[in-house]
Amino acid sequence: MMEIDLEKAAAKITEKVKELCKNKHQATVLVVGSHGYGLVQRAVLGSVSDYCAHHAHCSVMIVKKLKT
Numbered sequence: 463m464m465e466i467d468l469e470k471a472a473a474k475i476t477e478k479v480k481e482l483c484k485n486k487h488q489a490t491v492l493v494v495g496s497h498g499y500g501l502v503q504r505a506v507l508g509s510v511s512d513y514c515a516h517h518a519h520c521s522v523m524i525v526k527k528l529k530t
Contacts (some may be wrong), residue, residue, distance in 0.1 A: 483518040490521065491520055491522070491523055492522050492523070493522075494511045494522065495526075496509075
């Protein structure tokens with residue numbers, strides 16, 4: 463059986479996202495979504511998933527938004 467503790471944080475790269483990546487919550491994986499922005503949008507807005515992938519103290523799973 464798998465034990466799961468979820469914390470949902472809807473934000474741009476804010477203090478909450480930085481806190482989740484910096485703190486060690488004994489998590490084995492951090493799951494973040496990806497909007498699939500283009501290069502220009504990503505350069506202007508930044509990328510939460512990229513930030514998390516480089517700063518989290520656990521594995522990061524990036525889930526791509528489904529095309530509708």
